[in-house]
Amino acid sequence: MLLAKHGAFYHAYGPECDTIDSHRGRTKREDDYKIGERRTQSWSWGADFDHRIKVESSVVGAMASASSSPRVIIIGAGMSGILAAKTLHDSGIQDILILEANSKIGGRIHRAQFGGHTVELGANWVIGGGPRSNRLYEIANKLKLKTYLSDFGNISANIYKQEGGLYPKRIVSAALEVAEARDQFCSNFSTRLSSPGHNHDDVSILVSQRLFKQVPTTPLEMVIDYFYNDYEDAEPPRVTSLLNTIPRYEFLDFGDQTYFLADSRGFESIVLYIAKQFLSHKHEAIRDQRLKLNKVVREINYSKTGVRVKTEDGYMYQAKYVIVSVSVGVLQSDLIVFKPHLPDLLNVKQQWKTLAIYDFDMAVYTKIFLKFPSKFWPSGPGTQFFLYAHEKRGYYPIWQHLETEMPGSNILFVTVTDEEAKRIEQQPDIKIQEEIMDVLKKMFGNNIPQPEDILIPRWWSNRFFKGSFSNWPIGYSQRRHMQLKEPVGPIYFSGEHTYSRYLGYADAAYFAGGNSDVMDCQIRASGDYPLSEFGILTYCLFCTNEYYIEFHPLKQCEVNDEFQ
Numbered sequence: 026m027l028l029a030k031h032g033a034f035y036h037a038y039g040p041e042c043d044t045i046d047s048h049r050g051r052t053k054r055e056d057d058y059k060i061g062e063r064r065t066q067s068w069s070w071g072a073d074f075d076h077r078i079k080v081e082s083s084v085v086g087a088m089a090s091a092s093s094s095p096r097v098i099i100i101g102a103g104m105s106g107i108l109a110a111k112t113l114h115d116s117g118i119q120d121i122l123i124l125e126a127n128s129k130i131g132g133r134i135h136r137a138q139f140g141g142h143t144v145e146l147g148a149n150w151v152i153g154g155g156p157r158s159n160r161l162y163e164i165a166n167k168l169k170l171k172t173y174l175s176d177f178g179n180i181s182a183n184i185y186k187q188e189g190g191l192y193p194k195r196i197v198s199a200a201l202e203v204a205e206a207r208d209q210f211c212s213n214f215s216t217r218l219s220s221p222g223h224n225h226d227d228v229s230i231l232v233s234q235r236l237f238k239q240v241p242t243t244p245l246e247m248v249i250d251y252f253y254n255d256y257e258d259a260e261p262p263r264v265t266s267l268l269n270t271i272p273r274y275e276f277l278d279f280g281d282q283t284y285f286l287a288d289s290r291g292f293e294s295i296v297l298y299i300a301k302q303f304l305s306h307k308h309e310a311i312r313d314q315r316l317k318l319n320k321v322v323r324e325i326n327y328s329k330t331g332v333r334v335k336t337e338d339g340y341m342y343q344a345k346y347v348i349v350s351v352s353v354g355v356l357q358s359d360l361i362v363f364k365p366h367l368p369d370l371l372n373v374k375q376q377w378k379t380l381a382i383y384d385f386d387m388a389v390y391t392k393i394f395l396k397f398p399s400k401f402w403p404s405g406p407g408t409q410f411f412l413y414a415h416e417k418r419g420y421y422p423i424w425q426h427l428e429t430e431m432p433g434s435n436i437l438f439v440t441v442t443d444e445e446a447k448r449i450e451q452q453p454d455i456k457i458q459e460e461i462m463d464v465l466k467k468m469f470g471n472n473i474p475q476p477e478d479i480l481i482p483r484w485w486s487n488r489f490f491k492g493s494f495s496n497w498p499i500g501y502s503q504r505r506h507m508q509l510k511e512p513v514g515p516i517y518f519s520g521e522h523t524y525s526r527y528l529g530y531a532d533a534a535y536f537a538g539g540n541s542d543v544m545d546c547q548i549r550a551s552g553d554y555p556l557s558e559f560g561i562l563t564y565c566l567f568c569t570n571e572y573y574i575e576f577h578p579l580k581q582c583e584v585n586d587e588f589q
């Protein structure tokens with residue numbers, strides 16, 4: 026995704042970095058809300074559970090040579106799953122099993138070969154240069170991965186009209202000034218809403234724009250607004266929560282320098298590096314029986330005594346606990362069936378968990394790559410990004426060439442999001458290519474060559490992801506987000522969507538894998554039951570049917586210190 030918008034904002038117009046106040050404002054707000062909150066939950070146990078176990082017991086035996094009843098099963102070997110496993114391993118729980126549906130680790134951090142080069146289908150940017158060190162950026166540097174500071178500095182000279190031709194620079198500059206003022210207003214308004222004395226009422230970014238009396242309507246205004254918002258959130262301002270997405274803590278904490286990772290080893294080598302710290306490996310390949318690839322989990326049976334996890338190939342694995350690190354999009358789908366159902370709408374008193382999952386947003390953000398026989402777009406300083414303004418918001422809007430990172434590659438990519446991304450990925454490649462060529466011809470004339478190749482990731486249709494990353498929708502409360510990551514009996518939840526501070530980013534996945542819930546699982550799994558304390562939360566699990574959450578009113582824990 027992104028990291029681009031704020032990079033653009035900072036690089037092009039200079040940062041207004043109110044790090045400490047905003048940071049503390051957010052922490053305080055969360056604490057205020059949670060202090061003294063107490064909730065009791067219970068759920069019913071599946072009547073047919075014991076019967077199923079007997080029926081499946083021979084299968085359990087069949088897989089025992091690979092892993093005989095680990096203490097904790099981790100579902101998913103993306104960044105958060107690998108970190109969760111490492112967190113457990115480092116704290117002495119090595120009796121774990123990671124089940125991953127795909128044939129490699131990394132999840133939404135995924136490279137591909139295209140046009141003779143390595144491109145990133147998922148996460149691409151890492152950030153650095155801020156008051157806090159970013160672990161992912163540190164690892165990238167340690168591995169000497171090639172990263173390039175993105176050059177957003179000259180957008181005002183690079184916006185094309187719908188029917189072709191560049192907008193005059195002075196018109197774009199004026200529109201950018203308005204956009205920047207609007208963005209600043211949204212930021213100030215968010216801070217004001219979250220300050221003491223306000224009810225922390227949330228509004229959408231669009232409402233904030235209306236208050237500023239500057240709602241983008243023309244193609245130029247819309248594409249600039251898209252660059253500021255959709256390109257970051259992958260959903261439009263109408264949908265996105267102001268309070269929970271502005272300010273962006275990843276930039277306040279980690280810095281305003283956005284580095285585009287372009288290395289043949291891929292972003293996924295960062296995940297591999299972490300995995301190799303605790304899983305046996307030979308050179309670049311993990312050879313550890315505790316990691317099982319091509320294992321699609323379809324069912325999780327849980328009870329007071331533990332979990333049984335069933336995979337598509339008919340195997341059953343049992344453990345005391347399970348950490349589910351799949352995307353919130355996957356949780357919203359029916360790929361994994363929980364038995365008994367997670368507390369849901371069928372019982373009004375127990376609807377919290379399912380609602381928390383269904384109410385959140387899994388956004389779609391797609392980079393479409395094109396390889397041409399020759400370059401026909403401008404290159405050199407100040408040309409890396411160019412925008413296409415169309416009356417339909419988000420119609421092939423943000424373009425990037427790779428001449429800096431991969432000179433002579435003749436590769437372009439365009440980013441689409443949300444409903445447009447969904448519409449596009451349902452079409453055949455050839456149809457998408459035709460649409461794209463029409464747009465490119467408007468920008469660069471009819472004489473441009475046909476592409477030699479096109480690569481269209483389909484994150485939304487992929488049953489193992491169901492989208493690209495989460496976005497915080499308007500109307501979704503902090504309390505509900507706490508429920509999103511809350512455990513249900515022996516089931517724990519991880520994944521980028523569970524870590525609100527850096528929501529959506531690979532950083533969120535990294536921290537989610539070492540956060541309080543995983544640590545709580547670790548403490549329970551190691552037998553130090555029932556009290557755990559970590560970060561800003563204190564979890565008290567007195568029994569598996571009932572638990573409550575308390576917050577330490579006085580403990581202003583720096584979130585980043587949780588896991589370094």
Ligand SMILES: Cc1cc2nc3c(=O)[nH]c(=O)nc-3n(C[C@H](O)[C@H](O)[C@H](O)COP(=O)(O)OP(=O)(O)OC[C@H]3O[C@@H](n4cnc5c(N)ncnc54)[C@H](O)[C@@H]3O)c2cc1C
Pocket residue numbers: 026027028100101102103104105106124125126127130131132133134146147148149150151320321322323350351352355360361390391392484488489490492493494519520521522529530531532533534
């Ligand atoms: C197009 C795109 C661009 C992005 N750009 C950036 C960026 O520039 N910078 C940034 O920081 N972040 C970016 N992100 C976000 C970042 O990639 C994610 O936040 C992060 O990788 C999520 O990690 P995760 O472990 O939470 O989830 P995942 O990576 O989704 O890991 C979950 C794992 O669970 C597996 N799984 C799913 N279902 C099952 C099942 N039933 N059984 C077993 N296994 C299952 C999946 O295969 C996957 O490996 C981008 C993401 C996308 C898609």
